[in-house]
Amino acid sequence: MHPPAVLRRLAGALLLLWLVLTITFALIRLAPGDPAVFLVPPSATPAEVARLRTELGLDQSVAVQYARWGRGMLRGDLGESFSLRQPVVTALAQALPVSLGLGGMSLILTFLIGVPIGMIQAIRRGRPLDHALTVATTVVYAAPSFWLALALVAVFTYGAAAWGLPPWLRLPAFAMRSPGAELHGWAAALDLARHAILPVTILTAVGAAGIARYSRSSIADVLSRDFVRTAHAKGAAPVRVYFRHVLATVLPALVVLFALSLPGLVAGSIFVEAVFAWPGMGRLMVNAIVARDYPLVMGAASIYAALVLLANLAGDIALPLVDPRRRA
């Protein structure tokens, strides 16, 4: 893509970002419920609630609040969270790395596992191995992630302890770190990795099932084309045919899909974060919505929308890099 085209796309993306945030602003303020009421103790008098509303700027008209939010956004100021009593930026800065780490790690594993499975299925199409893998991927694809998460916790946390499995197979099911342990350096990293195994496994399993289903059909499609038969006929080694000819053909679509999958994975981690009590974006968003914490909802929505738009943009930019036909 030419630089001017990138700039045009970027401008369009910013316009969309503003539009979706305006819609979110309207939606969350249309939702019944007064944030001030959630914040005061049940014994508070109406006068105290009114004072808090003034303090939070909720006594002004929605138009004034919107203008104030817009001015803040332009200056890069997301405001202060009602419920956490800290800047929204601080709350996001703590939660985003958690979800991005979970999502990013799972995304890479999803493609590293999903694409080869789909490829094997396409190559062995119609054979027992293909059928077995189709059943497996379709079942996992149909399963809700929170249910799979509970199943893994039952087996690897409670089951492993009950059946006396070796300690390295007993995986922690809650939080990101062992509570109370003062760990540093490698020990802390190892602890975090052990806590991450179950959540990442869940996200990877459901993601890889989808990618395998997609890869199987798109690779099977390519395998039936004439140029593949020609390559086989002229005596190219199967490995060369599959990697040099087939994979190269489906690669552009996969690269774009890779970029587009990140926001969905980060959003999908809401359930995994809920089960494993990870302090990520999902939990932040759910709590903010329930507490009608307007600034925090807007801040989290900005991050999600920016992720989607950046992913789209990354896909557009990456396409010509992997597909010579798309180069101008």
Next chain:
Amino acid sequence: MKLPRSISRMDAVALAMLGALTLAVIIVPMVSHQNPLAIGDVLALRLLPPWSRDVHGNFHLLGTDRFGRDLFVRMMLAGRVSLAVGLAGSLLASGVGTVVGAVSAWVGGVVDATLMAIGDALLALPRLVLLLVCAALWRPGLATVVAVLIATGWMGVARLVRAELLGVKAQPFVDAATSLGASSSRVLWRHALPNALGPAIVATTLGVGNAILLESGLSFLGLGIQPPQPSWGNMIAGGRDLIVAAPWVAIAPGLALIATVLACTLLGDALRDRLAGEQGSTLRDRA
């Protein structure tokens, strides 16, 4: 593309599964003499394992939950909710999407630009996030879940229908109908639209399973169907802290959910192979 025999066998299996499930969720709560909502003799009845008989001599195929309610009957009652939400959510969202896409493609100009901008803006949030924001608008419950599924699900179908219609619009039979004196709206609804619905029908079928998953996810988070009304999602949530003491409470509704979504996915796949050839990605924002 010629279909392997196993595919058509699979969609027969899927249809049979869905049919049996629909019958079961309709009939079982009707004929059962156990009330799946009432809480009775909790201490004597709670957490009975599957395939057991309680002190009153009642047989519990899948055991009982923490309040002594029969799990099988509750699961079937929850199945009514899930199937209804899945069908209504997906069909109505596609209906809205079809109308928006059709109007967009047929009218064009500013209307097209505005409708597509709104659609693109809503697509700029992951569906799950948009779902959560919209779910806050109304009191949690059945109607809210369906409304939210419609509000967040129409954009994809609108784009599909619009793109197909723009292709159909250029075809000679549309010109022919117009030159025979048919009004613009008659050409759209009677001639052009029926020829542009293939991809939308596939998306709708695949959307049913997706809607069921999203409903269960919302209910699991406590933002969807509210207890005591059972849904597979809130039943799993209810069995969450019992996965060691009474794993069947969470396992059973999960398996029902998987079987249902699986059947919908297989059916959608089969339909796609038949109707639409190479049609979009089968990936989705999922629960």
